[in-house]
Amino acid sequence: MTLIYLLGLVLVAAGAYVVGRQKGVTFAMAGGASRMHSLPSYHGAYLAVSAIAPMLLWFILWLVLAHRVVEWAGMSALPADLAPADGLAYASRLREILLVADGVQTNEVAPGVRAAGETYALWRGLSEWALLIVGLGLALIGFAWGARQLEPQFRARNGVERFVKVLLIACSAVAVLTTVGIVFSVLFETLRFFAKYPWYDFLFGLQWSPQTAIRADQVGASGTFGAVPLFAGTTLIMLIAMSVAGPIGLFSAIYMAEYASPRVRGVVKPVLEVLAGVPTVVFGFFAALTVAPFIRSTGEALGLNVASESALAAGLVMGVMIIPFVSSLSDDVINAVPQSLRDGSYGMGATKSETIKKVVLPAALPGIVSAFMLAISRAVGETMIVVMAAGLAGNLTFNPLEAVTTVTVQIKTLLVGDQEFDSAKTLSAFALGFVLFFFTLVLNFIALRIVQRYREQYD
Amino acid sequence: MTEMTAVSGLGQRVDADEARARVRKRYRAEARFKAYGIGAIAFAALFLVVLLADIVTKALPAFTVTHLVIEAPVTAETVDPDGSRQAASLARGDYLKPLREVYQGFFPEVSGRAPRRELNGLLSSGAADELRAQVMADPSLIGKTVKTRALVSDDADLYYKGVVTDVVEEPGEAVATPSATSGEVVVTTSTPAFADDLAEIKAELSETARKRRFEVDRIRTLREGILADKPSAELALREAQGGGDATRITVAQNVLAKIDSDAQSLQAQMETLAGEAADFEARFKDSGGAEKLDEKLPSRLLAINGGIVKITSLAADRVEGVTLTPLKSQDAAQPNAWKLLTYETPETPAGSATSRSPGSRR
Numbered sequence: 001m002t003l004i005y006l007l008g009l010v011l012v013a014a015g016a017y018v019v020g021r022q023k024g025v026t027f028a029m030a031g032g033a034s035r036m037h038s039l040p041s042y043h044g045a046y047l048a049v050s051a052i053a054p055m056l057l058w059f060i061l062w063l064v065l066a067h068r069v070v071e072w073a074g075m076s077a078l079p080a081d082l083a084p085a086d087g088l089a090y091a092s093r094l095r096e097i098l099l100v101a102d103g104v105q106t107n108e109v110a111p112g113v114r115a116a117g118e119t120y121a122l123w124r125g126l127s128e129w130a131l132l133i134v135g136l137g138l139a140l141i142g143f144a145w146g147a148r149q150l151e152p153q154f155r156a157r158n159g160v161e162r163f164v165k166v167l168l169i170a171c172s173a174v175a176v177l178t179t180v181g182i183v184f185s186v187l188f189e190t191l192r193f194f195a196k197y198p199w200y201d202f203l204f205g206l207q208w209s210p211q212t213a214i215r216a217d218q219v220g221a222s223g224t225f226g227a228v229p230l231f232a233g234t235t236l237i238m239l240i241a242m243s244v245a246g247p248i249g250l251f252s253a254i255y256m257a258e259y260a261s262p263r264v265r266g267v268v269k270p271v272l273e274v275l276a277g278v279p280t281v282v283f284g285f286f287a288a289l290t291v292a293p294f295i296r297s298t299g300e301a302l303g304l305n306v307a308s309e310s311a312l313a314a315g316l317v318m319g320v321m322i323i324p325f326v327s328s329l330s331d332d333v334i335n336a337v338p339q340s341l342r343d344g345s346y347g348m349g350a351t352k353s354e355t356i357k358k359v360v361l362p363a364a365l366p367g368i369v370s371a372f373m374l375a376i377s378r379a380v381g382e383t384m385i386v387v388m389a390a391g392l393a394g395n396l397t398f399n400p401l402e403a404v405t406t407v408t409v410q411i412k413t414l415l416v417g418d419q420e421f422d423s424a425k426t427l428s429a430f431a432l433g434f435v436l437f438f439f440t441l442v443l444n445f446i447a448l449r450i451v452q453r454y455r456e457q458y459d
Numbered sequence: 460m461t462e463m464t465a466v467s468g469l470g471q472r473v474d475a476d477e478a479r480a481r482v483r484k485r486y487r488a489e490a491r492f493k494a495y496g497i498g499a500i501a502f503a504a505l506f507l508v509v510l511l512a513d514i515v516t517k518a519l520p521a522f523t524v525t526h527l528v529i530e531a532p533v534t535a536e537t538v539d540p541d542g543s544r545q546a547a548s549l550a551r552g553d554y555l556k557p558l559r560e561v562y563q564g565f566f567p568e569v570s571g572r573a574p575r576r577e578l579n580g581l582l583s584s585g586a587a588d589e590l591r592a593q594v595m596a597d598p599s600l601i602g603k604t605v606k607t608r609a610l611v612s613d614d615a616d617l618y619y620k621g622v623v624t625d626v627v628e629e630p631g632e633a634v635a636t637p638s639a640t641s642g643e644v645v646v647t648t649s650t651p652a653f654a655d656d657l658a659e660i661k662a663e664l665s666e667t668a669r670k671r672r673f674e675v676d677r678i679r680t681l682r683e684g685i686l687a688d689k690p691s692a693e694l695a696l697r698e699a700q701g702g703g704d705a706t707r708i709t710v711a712q713n714v715l716a717k718i719d720s721d722a723q724s725l726q727a728q729m730e731t732l733a734g735e736a737a738d739f740e741a742r743f744k745d746s747g748g749a750e751k752l753d754e755k756l757p758s759r760l761l762a763i764n765g766g767i768v769k770i771t772s773l774a775a776d777r778v779e780g781v782t783l784t785p786l787k788s789q790d791a792a793q794p795n796a797w798k799l800l801t802y803e804t805p806e807t808p809a810g811s812a813t814s815r816s817p818g819s820r821r
Contacts, residue, residue, distance in 0.1 A: 248499040255496025271504050282514065290513050300670075305677065320506050327503075351485055353492035 001128040002059075005135060009055050012139045013048040019143075020047030020150065027152040038156040046156035049163045050146030054138035059131070066127040074101070074120030079112040186437060189430035196424045197225050202431060204228060208394030208405075210414060210425050225428045227435070229394040233404030234380055237315045237390060240400055241379040244319025246372065249326025256327070257334040258356055269328070276324035280384040287317035287389035299401060309391035312400040318385050322375045329374065333367025334360060366454035373447035377440040383408040407432045525619045526589075526608035527582070531557040533594055533605050544598045554587035554594070558609050568641065568785050583610040624804035629656075631797040633776075635763060641785035644768050646761060651775035656759065656799065660750050660773065663757065664743040671736035675729050682725040689718050749774040754806035763797035764788050 024040025038046075074097050075083070075090075084090040093113070100109060100117025101124065109117070150156070194202070205226020252272060256265050292313035299306030306312075337360050345355040361368070391403030392413060414429040472478065535542060538552030559579055563569065569578050586609040593607060594600050610616075617623050633648040696711035735755070742750065749772045752759060761768040761778060766786030772779040 248502055251496045251499035252503060255493070255500055259493055259496060268500055268504070271507060272500075275503060275507055278510065282510075286510055286513060289517075300673070305673065320503070323503050351489045353489045354485070356492070 001131060005059065005131055008132070008136065009052055009059075009139075012055065012136075012143075013052045016051040016139075016143055016146070017044040017048040020044035020146070020156075023047075023147070023150050024156075027150075031152050036152045037154060038158075042156040042160055043150055043154070045160045046154075047143065047146045047150070049160055051139045051143040053163065054142045055135050058135050058138050062127070062131050062135075066131070070120060070123045070127055073123040074116050077116040077119035079115075082110060082112045082116075183437070186430050186434050189427055190434040192422070193424060193427035193431045196427065201225065202227055202428070203435075206396055208410070210410070210428055225424065225431075227407075227432065229396040230405060230407045230410055230432065231435075232396055232398065233311065233390070233394070234406040234408075236311050236398055236400060236404055237318065237386060237406055238376060238379045240312060240315025241319035241322060242372070242376060244316055245322040245326050245375055245379075248319075249323045249371075249375070250330055250368065252323065252327040253330035253334060254356055254361075257331050258352065258360070269331075272324045272327055275320065276328075278321070280321065280382065281388075283317050283321050284384040284388035287313050287385055291317055292389055295401075304401060306401045307391070307403040309389060309403040310401050311390055311404045314386045314388075314390035315400065317389065318379055318382055321382070321385065322378050325375045325378055326371050329371035330364070330368050333364040333371070336367070337363045366451045369450045370447035373443045373450075377443045380406075380439060380443075381408060381436065383412055387412055407436050411436075520620045520622070523620075525611045525616045527562065527586075527611055528606065529558055529561050529609050530604050530606045531561045531590065533557060533590070533601050533603060535601050538591075538594055539598075539601060544601070546595060549595050549598065550591075552591070552594075554590045555582075558582065558587055558590065558607070562609070566784070568782075581612050581615045583612045583616075586610045624802045627801040627803065629799045629801070630795045631763075631792065631799065632794055634791050634793060635761075635797050636791040637763060637768070637786055637789055640764075640766065640787070640789055641782045643779070644782055644786070645777065645779050646763065646768065647777045649776075653773055653778060653799075654775040656801075657750060657773060657775055660752070660756065661743055664739045664750075667755065668736045668739035668743060671732045671739065675732045675736065678725050678729050678732070682722050682729070685718055685721050685725070689715070692718055749777070749779075757805055758802040760800040760802070761797065762800060763792050764790060 021040045021044030024036070024038075024043030027036055027043075028040060071094065075094070078093070082093070084093045096109060096113050097117045097120050100114050101121040202225050205224060206228050207224045207226045208229045209224050252268070256268055260268060288309070292308055292310060295310055295313050295316075296306045296308050341359050341363055342355055345359045350358065386406045386409050390405060390409065392405050392409065393403050394405050394410075395402055397404060411429045411432050414425055414432075420426065533554075534557070537556050538554055539548050540551055541548035559582065562582060563575065563578065566578060569575055588610070590605065590607040590609070593605060611619070614623070631648075631652060633650040633652040635646050635648045635652070638645040638647075692711065692714045696708070696715055699707040699711045751772050752770055759770045759773065760783070761770060761780065764786040765788075767783040768778075768780040768786075769783050770778045770780040
C-alpha cells in the first residue's frame, strides 16, 4: 500500500505540474510573458508542491501513528484473561496476533487471540485505505488551494523556493538530531553505569579489571573499573603515533608544497594517499605479525625485555597510518598561504627554509594545528591496530615496550560476546565511549577555536 | 624593522669572511632542511613498500600447495568394492591405500606401527582426492599404474615452503668415514671438520641459556604481580567470613585458591626453566670434547653416502648419531661428497612449554 501511495504521490505531482504549467502558459499567451512574475514552469512546480506537501506530511504522520493505533485496536480486542501483563508477554501476544492477521497460523490459537488477530487485520486494512483516501483528499484540497492562487502576478517562484528551503532545513535537522540522539543515548547509558559504579572510581581508579561474574559463585565476581590505565595507554600510544606522524607528515607536506617539482609531487602525493587507503585491519596485522616481533627481537638483541605486544609497535604503525592526514591537510594550508608573503621574504634575502620557518609556517599555523588535532582524534579513536598489536592487559605504565590497552580496545572487548545489557561490564563501555567522545569533542573545539582566531591574520 | 637593523650590523661588508661563513652556514641549514623533507617522504614510501612486500610475500605461499607425484597401481579390489564399475561403487573405493603403499616403498627402513603412522601422517587426508577424480572420470584406468599427485599434509607443506625452519647446508671439508650403514653410526673425519659447529653449538647453548634466564625473569614478574593481589583477596575472605554470606565466602576462597595455584604453577615453570638454563650454562662452560645434541637445540643431520644420519653427539673431528635413512656403503666420503644440514628451529622450541602461562589469560 505504501508503494501505491508513493506512486500516487509521483503521479499527483506530475499531473499538478502539467496543469499548473498549462495555466501559466495561458497567462503568458493572454497578457504577454513580460507581465508575469514567474515562469510558467514555476506555476507548475508551485501547484505540484502544494498538492504533494500535505500528502507527504500525512504520510509521515501515518507512519508514526498508524501501527500504534492498529496495535492498540488488536490488543483491546483481546479478552481480559488473555491480556498481557508485562512487556515481554505483550510482545509475544502481539506476535501471535500478527501470525493470525497474516494468515500464517489460524489453527492452534486461542479463540480470543484469533478474534484479536482478525480485528487487527481489519484495522490494518482500514488504516491502509485511510492512508490512500485521506492522502488523495489532502492532495486535492492542496491542489485546489494552489490553483485558486494562480494568476499572472502570482509569486510562484518564491513559494517554490520557500518549500525547497524548508526541505533542506528538514534534511539538516535529521543529521543534527541523529547526532544529538547518539550523544544522549550514550549519556544516559553512562549515567546508568555511574549509578552502579561511582564516577570518581571510574575516572581516577588505577585498576582496570572488568570481570563481572555471570553466576554468583564465579571467580572474579567483583569488577573494578578504574579507567586510568586505559587513559594512560591511549595517551601513550597517541603520543608515539604523533611523534611519528607529526614530524614526518609535516616535513612531507613542506617538501611537497615548497620544494617538489610538479612531477615529483604527482608521484609522492598519491603514494602518501595510498597509505591512507590501506585498511586498518591490514595495518593491524602488519603491526602484530611483522613489526611487533621485529621490535621484540631487536629489543632482545639489545638486552631489553620487550613484550610481544608492545605499545611501540601499535604506536609506530598507527603513526604511519595517520601521516597522510597530517601531510595532506598541512599541504593544503601551506599552499593557501599567499605568495606575496613568500615573495616579501625572498626579497629580504631569506633562503627558502628561512622563509618557510619564519613566514610560511606561522601563517599556516592554525591549519597545521587543526590538522594535528584531527590526527590526534583519529589516533585516539583508532581501534583495529591496537586490538591486534597492543594487547588487552590494563597495565598502568608509560613504558612503550610493554603491552598496554586503550579505551577503544576495551570498548570492543566489553561489547563482543554474550553479555546482559544492564550489567556494569557492558555499561562501562558506554562510559568509556562517552569519555572518548568528550575528548575528541574538546580536541575539535580547540582546533576550531585556533582556526577561527588566527585565520584571517595574513589574508 | 628594528630587529633587522639590530642584527644585520650596518656597514659590514658582504664579502667579509664572517659574512661568507654565515652565508655558508645558512645554505647548509637550507640543505639540511630540504633533506629532512626528502627523508620524511622516503620513510613513508619505504614503509609502504615494506608493508606491501611483507603482505605479498606472506600471502603468496598460500596460493600454492605441495604435491608428491606418485605412480600408483590402481587395482579393482581396492577402488571398486562392488566390482560394478559404477560411480557409486567407485566413490566408496579406498584410494589412499595404493598411494600409501607406493609411498612407504620409498622408505623401506621405516618399520613399526608408530614410525609408519608418522610417515603416513605426512600425506594429507585428502591425498587421494585427485586419484579418485581421475579414476571416476575414466574407469578404464583400473588395473593400470596411474601417475597422480598426492597432496602432502599441512606440516609437510609448510616445511617445503620454508616456514617451519631454516635449513643451512654446509659441504663437508674433510674425508669422512662412517662406522656402519644403519643404526648407531660414528663418523670420523680426517681433520677437525666440525670445530666450527662445535663453537656454534656452544654459542647456541649460551644464547639459549640467556633466553631461559630472560623467561625466568618475565615469569617472576608475572608471579609477583599475581601475589600482589593476595593480601586484598585475603582481606576480602576475612570480610566475607565476618559477614557470614556463604556465596561470598566461596567466591573469595576461589579467588585465593586461583592466586595460589597460579603462583605455584608459575613457580614450577620458573624452576624448570632455571634448571635448564643452569644446565645449558654448565654445558657451555664445559670445554670437554663432545657435545650432546638434544631436541632443545637446532637439529643437525649428516648427508653421507646416500643416507642421512641424525647427529646426537658432536666433537671437533667425530660425530655420533642414528641413521634416518641407511647409508649405501661404509666407504670413506671425500670432501664435498657429504654435507652437514642444520635445521635452525629446535624440535621443541624455547618457551613452547611456557607459552600458556596462567597469567597471560587476563
